[in-house]
Structures are given as structure tokens and as C-alpha cells.
Amino acid sequence: MAGLLAARALVESYDKVTVVERDLPLAHGEARRGVPQGKHAHLLLARGKQLLEQMFPGITDELVAGGAVAFPVLEQFRSQVIGRDVRRGHVGEFVSMTRPFLESHVRQRMQVRGVTFLDGHDAVGLAATDGRVTGARVDDGHGERVLDADLVVDALGRGARNAAWLAELGYPAPPTDELHVDIGYSSRLLRTPHDALGPDKAMLIGPKPGLSRAMALFKVEGDSRWLLTLVGYADHPPTDDEGFMDFARTVVPDETFAMLKESEPLSEIRRFRFPTSRRRRYDKLRSFPEGLLVAGDAICSFNPIYGQGMSVAAMQAEALRRTLAGGDHDLARRYFRAVARLVAPVWRLAVQADLAIPEIQAPRPLSFRLTNAYVERLQRATSLDEAAASRFFRVTSLVDPPSRLFGPAMAWHALRTHK
Numbered sequence: 001m002a003g004l005l006a007a008r009a010l011v012e013s014y015d016k017v018t019v020v021e022r023d024l025p026l027a028h029g030e031a032r033r034g035v036p037q038g039k040h041a042h043l044l045l046a047r048g049k050q051l052l053e054q055m056f057p058g059i060t061d062e063l064v065a066g067g068a069v070a071f072p073v074l075e076q077f078r079s080q081v082i083g084r085d086v087r088r089g090h091v092g093e094f095v096s097m098t099r100p101f102l103e104s105h106v107r108q109r110m111q112v113r114g115v116t117f118l119d120g121h122d123a124v125g126l127a128a129t130d131g132r133v134t135g136a137r138v139d140d141g142h143g144e145r146v147l148d149a150d151l152v153v154d155a156l157g158r159g160a161r162n163a164a165w166l167a168e169l170g171y172p173a174p175p176t177d178e179l180h181v182d183i184g185y186s187s188r189l190l191r192t193p194h195d196a197l198g199p200d201k202a203m204l205i206g207p208k209p210g211l212s213r214a215m216a217l218f219k220v221e222g223d224s225r226w227l228l229t230l231v232g233y234a235d236h237p238p239t240d241d242e243g244f245m246d247f248a249r250t251v252v253p254d255e256t257f258a259m260l261k262e263s264e265p266l267s268e269i270r271r272f273r274f275p276t277s278r279r280r281r282y283d284k285l286r287s288f289p290e291g292l293l294v295a296g297d298a299i300c301s302f303n304p305i306y307g308q309g310m311s312v313a314a315m316q317a318e319a320l321r322r323t324l325a326g327g328d329h330d331l332a333r334r335y336f337r338a339v340a341r342l343v344a345p346v347w348r349l350a351v352q353a354d355l356a357i358p359e360i361q362a363p364r365p366l367s368f369r370l371t372n373a374y375v376e377r378l379q380r381a382t383s384l385d386e387a388a389a390s391r392f393f394r395v396t397s398l399v400d401p402p403s404r405l406f407g408p409a410m411a412w413h414a415l416r417t418h419k
């Protein structure tokens, strides 16, 4: 996704953009091998949706026409935060769909003049002359060749080997922030006998004191299809039928569980283990080769439970477009600074929430404990007050900056909230 969105930014400044992808395209709706997370619930936050619409005007309507499910957030969206039901309100519209469905539509919109897709090509390294990157080395299974380029953007995801490639060119690896979260996902596509949640189109239940488990149930494209994702910190949801349902029973409300039992499984139960959130600080490097940039999870891969990754990839693509519009002098430094500025508050938001989970082993400084007590009050306020719920969700949807949580309106909600 980061690669596709970076390509969207690049076509505005370059005549020719080549998207290199190791996988071959699959039939509509299937998750590719290179994106195993595509089998799990993927929520496009409001900020990501706004940016996608900006990049590809009309794409929301297209997605909905293709079967994606649009609904007003908090109105047709049941959610629980720290064990309390969030008040209904109006924050904007969500569009629910599977990740492969979204990706295939974005890719379709990138079939434009000047963009070439090289599928089935493995990016195996960089080509460089005198410390400047001059292209990418790719292998289609029959041998390696060099694709010459004025600019290479590494959007190879969380497993990107960029640090090793930099070392080969004599450059240092970026300093890295990590938080071990040890989160496990198990997901299954279901067909429900009737509209599973009445008028609601999605349900999200977050961890609560005493139970570090969570779940997402989203209506997705296709006839009566729902994607159920179960999540656990340290104790991961099982992948056998009985264990999966036993786990679900501990998280979902009784009436929803009864409906799940009546549902028809449309897929196997698929698992994903995500050990560590990771942010690579390219902005802190003193030297970096010309002709190379990095994007997406290769820069920052967040605990997926907050659904931030694709939206941040879109924010980075927007930063790339703006940086390129300002000329190509000192490109890497300007781009990585812009990216660091947008990633930092999102990273802090996620880490702050993670440190509230007792299973996560990490030091908790006093500043965290004070902020956490405040944020917990805000979370309680979301169950009591519609305005508090809307304001809180605008921040977690990345529409408003996290600093808004500490503004006068939210402080007022926190002050008025009792246990």
C-alpha cells in the first residue's frame, strides 16, 4: 500500500514510475503471500480515507459501488473502550472492506500513463555509483538486472532489508525505537444468517482491565460477509474451531456470540503474530545516499490494533508529494524530517496506549503514568458524553492531532468524569 501511494506521489514529478512487486497479482479478493496481514481486519481510518479521496477523487464511491460498506462512525459502529460502551455520535464515515479489496482498487487507479508494474520481480538490492543510488537490482527468477532510476523508494514493508543495503554502500543503519508488544491475531471470514449486528456495520472491543484481549467484527464486501478478528496480548487466540470460539466467548457480548455460533465459516482461521512495534529514525542519520528514500512500514510499523499503518502510509505519500514539489535539493533530509514530524505523534499515541497493557514489558516513566491516568478519564468520558466520544475518535482516527486530547475541551471532559 505504501508503494502504491508513493507511486501516486511520484507520478506528479517523474515521467516514468516503475512499481516492483515480488508477488504475482491474485484473483480479486485474495490476500497475497507478501501481505499476509491482508487476511485480518483492516480498518481505513478517517484520515486515510480523506487522503485516499484526495489522491484518487471518487474512489470512496467506487469502493462502495464495488461492495464496500460505508457507514457513519459511532452511529452504526458499536465500540467498547476499557470495558465501557462508547456513546453514539457522529464523527464521519467509515468504509469497511477487506484489505485485498482496497488494495486492488488503489492499484487499478494507478494504471495510468507513465506507471509500469513489474510483478513477480524480487528487489534484491541497490545499484550505486560513488555513494549515490542509481537504481534497484531486481530478479524475476531468471536472473538479476539493474533498473536504472533517478530515485528509488524502498516500500518493501516491515521486513525491508534497507539497513543491510545501506551498510553495503558504507552508510550507517538508522537508530531504531522498538516496543515489544507480542500481539497475536486470529481471523475468519463468516457468512451470517441475518444482519449480524442489527443496523450496525462494525463492532470493535478493546482490551479492558483484567482482560488484554480484543476483537473486531466488520461487515465487508460480498453477500452477508463479515470478518471476525480476535486479538490477544501475550495469550494469542487459537486457530482451531473450538479454541477460537472459546476465545471469542470471553470478548464478545452474549448476543453477538450467539450469532457467531450460527454463522457459516467462509475461510480457515488464519493467524498473525506481531512481536514488536518498530520506528526507524532515518531523520537522525547524518549521512544518507542521494537517490534513495524509504516509505511505509519500512520506516514505522505500528502495533496493528490501532489501525494506523495504511493511513500513515498515505500521510507519508502526501509528505513525499509536497517535498518533491519543493525541488529535489537535499531531498532525503527534507523528506525524512517531514515524515518524522507526522509519525512522531502517531507513534506516541500507540505507545501510550500499549503501555497501559500490563502484559507489555517495558519501563513506565512517571510522565507516562500521569498521562495514562488522564487518558483513562477521557476513555471513561467517551461512554458518558457524545461530544467526548466524538472528539476522542477524531484523534484516534488521526483526523485531529493527539495534542487535541490535552486541549481545554477534552480537559473539561476529564475533569467532569468520575469512576
Ligand SMILES: Cc1cc2nc3c(=O)[nH]c(=O)nc-3n(C[C@H](O)[C@H](O)[C@H](O)COP(=O)(O)OP(=O)(O)OC[C@H]3O[C@@H](n4cnc5c(N)ncnc54)[C@H](O)[C@@H]3O)c2cc1C
Pocket: 001, 002, 003, 020, 021, 022, 023, 033, 034, 035, 037, 040, 041, 042, 043, 044, 045, 121, 122, 123, 124, 155, 156, 157, 158, 185, 272, 274, 295, 296, 297, 298, 304, 305, 306, 307, 308, 309, 310, 311, 313
Ligand atoms: C495483522 C495486521 C493488521 C493490520 N491492520 C491494519 C488496519 O486495520 N489498518 C491499517 O491502516 N493498517 C493495518 N495494518 C498495517 C498495514 O498492513 C501496513 O501498515 C500497510 O500495509 C503499509 O505497509 P507497507 O505498504 O509499507 O508494507 P506491506 O503492506 O507489507 O507491503 C509490502 C509490499 O512489498 C512487497 N515486497 C516485500 N519484499 C519485496 C521484495 N524484496 N521485492 C519486491 N517486493 C517486495 C510485498 O509483497 C508487499 O506487496 C495491519 C498490519 C498487520 C500486521
